[in-house]
Amino acid sequence: MVTAEYSAHHLQVLEGLEAVRKRPGMYIGSNGSPGLMHCLWEIIDNSVDEAVGGNGTRIDVILHADGSVEVHDRGRGIPVDIEPRTGLTGVEVVYTKLHAGGKFGGGSYAASGGLHGVGASVVNALSERLDVEVDRGGKTYAMSFHRGEPGNFKDSGEKRPDAPFSPFEKSSELRVAGKAPRGVTGTRVRYWADRQIFTKDAAFQLAELENRARQTAFLVPGLEIVVRDDRASTGSATESPTSATESVEVSYRYDGGIAEFVDYLAVDAPITDTWRIQGTGTFKETVPVLQANGHMTSQEVERECRVDLAMRWGTGYETVTRSFVNIIATPKGGTHQQGFEQELLKVLRAQVEQNARRLKVGNDKVEKDDVLAGLTAVLTVEVPEPQFEGQTKEVLGTPAVRQVVAQVLRKELGARFTSTKRDDKNQASQLLDKVVAEMKARVSARAHKETQRRKNALESSSLPAKLVDCRSSDVSRSELFIVEGDSALGTARRARDSEIQALLPIRGKILNVQRASIGDMLSNAECASIIQVIGAGSGRTFDISAARYGKIILMSDADVDGAHIRTLLLTLFFRYMRPLIEEGRVFAAVPPLHRVIVMNPGSKPNETIYTYSEQELHALLAKLRKANKRWHEPIQRYKGLGEMDADQLANTTMDRGGRLLRRVRMEDAEAAGRVFELLMGNEVAPRREFIIDSSDQLSRESIDA
Known part of the structure; x- marks a missing residue:
């Protein structure tokens, strides 16, 4: 049973977490599937921060069949000793106190994704049940929470969120659940999202989780992330796994870092190699610092910002950029991406001007779209205590990062263009040719658009002669x-x-x-x-x-x-x-594959039936046999559109009343x-492997020869 009263010991804690429950969108964006996934990212990112700091090389994420999710890392484990100001264990502080954690002062984490100190406590507040186990010092410590309040569940067999719950009355207890092997540390968190908060259709998206795991494995070389979906055994997975009875498990580990990430993202043929640009810069900012007496005082501190960039240009025109701050994706960009794009335009514009005679540029100027066409880039920065816009961390707001990224890019990319190596010179020349070609195409298209009015079919005299046009100029019908x-x-x-x-x-x-x-x-x-x-x-x-x-x-x-x-x-x-x-x-x-003429007795006209596959034909013939009906032999098999007469083509393929379109x-x-x-694409080997692997699925009878 669920108690309706709060114990006085935790009244203040629950008042803080109640704000999260009343306004969840302020912390996780929404109460649908995106918000549910954001809660999971908060827990995973805490484990990733441990791995980035050199603590642990594997993280397991398990989607359980009962709707809960578990994250297991091999980091140092959440501190289990007493935090002096609150008198609570480190585990309880992390999971019940908003704006509490080890990422404020920079002592435990030089640069982390979690910095507001609300991630774990928000997930706890929005969970019907949350269990945390910590392996540390040869022991396994455990604690459970119900909608943010610590206490004990009386489980009978499997853990359930609706098991009878008893909150702690006078003081909390971090119980010792067992012994941990010597030298083994880490944290296991399992929680059941609260259906009072989230919508009925909110669900963990396996494909999105796998994409995020793959992305993180690229960003943290050497880190292995294993994703297991046990929902397949009950058929509750939102995606359809390959098997209805077995769990789905995938593992991601990439030692090549973001250079390997760029190669994965790029789909067009390369013009340049994947260029890796790295550097650091410092800046000063005034921030409030928590003093030993509990007061916040403003203090000027010097920050170090590390920049890591991988990029390559290809033959296409699509731009694919991914930016990250301390492993956290910033899909809406921010100051780091602004600095990258602005400086990239400056450097390439200067190079084009220096080579204007060879490139035959004229008076036209290179614009940002010309430079970004065909670019695939991954930009990561590591910044202590970055300023994000909101807890969802989609936009970086730290102003000084813009200049640091620009300085690193200016220095390293400039060295690439002035390099005397033959390979570097060839790639730089091909890149400038591409940028100028994009610029000329843009200028020509704009001039064409400005000078040429749209002509309808009757006015146009420049359309190909082989076009058989229609009379109507109504685009919605044509x-x-x-x-x-x-x-x-x-x-x-x-x-x-x-x-x-x-x-x-x-x-x-x-x-x-x-x-x-x-x-x-x-x-x-x-x-x-x-x-x-x-x-x-x-x-x-x-x-x-x-x-x-x-x-x-x-x-x-x-x-x-x-x-x-x-x-x-x-x-x-x-x-x-x-x-x-x-x-x-x-x-x-x-178009149909077969035409079957069914013979009707007496003077009743014969019936023509079209079928669109071999299976459909066999099903039709079986139905006709069952009805004791005969048909003309041989059945006509269309090998091309030209074998049909106009009426047949109109009725089956072109007439809006009876045609089938995909x-x-x-x-x-x-x-x-x-x-x-x-x-x-250019790679033939994968297609050959596909043909060989799938050859057993081909029926010899289906080969039309």
Whole structure:
């Protein structure tokens, strides 16, 4: 049972934590899944801070089947002795006192992610039950909390959050639960989130947890993070594991640090190697310091800021940057990222001006977008007591960090550009060529946009001759079919609705733009025609509001070559016209594979049924046999769109009333980029391995030869 009264001993503690329970969004952002995950990050980050300080090389995160989560580290263990000012053990201070911890004075942690001293106590306040065990000094100490109040649970068998709870009356007790092996230290925290606080659909997201674990393993070389999801055994996992009966366990450890992180994030072909830039800088700031008598006094202190940066440029135009402060991600940037971007622009702008004659720059100036195009970078800074904007730590606010990052980048990147090594000189030259090419493309696109008005289909005289356009200029209704081959074009021309459906034939397989440069793509006739017909530009200058058609439909044959052509087209859209995919305006037509003519008795006309897969055909034939119906033999198998007549193509593939379309979606751009690089990129070996590993899944009968 749960007691409704607070004991006087802990009344003051609970008053502090009650503020957290009343306004959880102030501390964790929301009371949905993001807030639930933020609580988990707070506990994990405490363990990571121990590992960063050289204490422990492994952290286990376990999602239990009962909805609880456990974090186990091999650090020094939370102090178990009495804190003199409060008279409480270190464990109770950490988990019940707001703004209490070992990260204020800099004695225990030189630079840590947790600095407000509210992380563990906030998680405790928002948990129905929290159990902590500490291995220290040859003993295992344990303490339990119910919604922030320390006490004892009367467990019978498995630990449960609804077990009878008795709060401590006069004084708290940190009990000795057993012996710890000699030399073993660490902390285990297991908690059940309070469903009075969090919404019913709030759940731990395994994919998000794995991404965070992987990211942290990159940032702390040598640290192993193991994530185990036991929810699979009960089917309660929000993601669908590969097995319905076994736990899912993954382990992350990277010894290469952020340089390996950059290589993981980058998906395009490299122009430069991954450049590693490191340095330190000092600054002074006035901060309140807690004195021995308990008073806060302002004092000027000197801080040291360590900067570690890894970056590389690739052939693409997408920018991927990740910034961190003391291992904590700052997705909304802050002063460290501002200093990086501003100084990067200054250095490269100066280099372009020095080489203006060779690069044929003219009077145009390089802008930030030109420099960031194709850049993949990971920036980390270590700062004692950084100033974050709020407990969620999404933005760094320490002003002096901007200048420190700029100084380190100016010195190290300048040395890279003035290096006499042949490899460095070649890479620097290629980088400047890319930056200037991006600048010229931006200037040309702006001039083109300013001088050329949008023309509708009837006014345009510069569209490709092979385009069979529609009469309507209403973008919301119009559709562009990209058709494989001239033979299919003839049939599609007769099958289309000429008011709203336009046709653009492509000959054979277009260029694989994942492996080609921008110049090669633009000089390819088929790629250039598609971009020109859609009319919204390409790459960073793509303007979806200028697109001439509401739907782009890829219509290729229902065979292996047709699938390959469709993949090549999707690669073009993903790399250079991605907003069309993001807004769900790209579709794949689904032409039928078979035509079955069912014979009806007497004068009743025969019935025509189309099927779209071998399984669907076999199911139909079984149904017809059961009904004692006959059909014409042989069953027609379409090997291409050109084999259909206009009526058949219209009814099955083009007519809005009866056709089947597959919308191309992209929920995770990063994952989609990795898939395109795997399928269409320069590395052939992974594709070969995929074919070999999956060969047993291929049926010989399905090979159309």
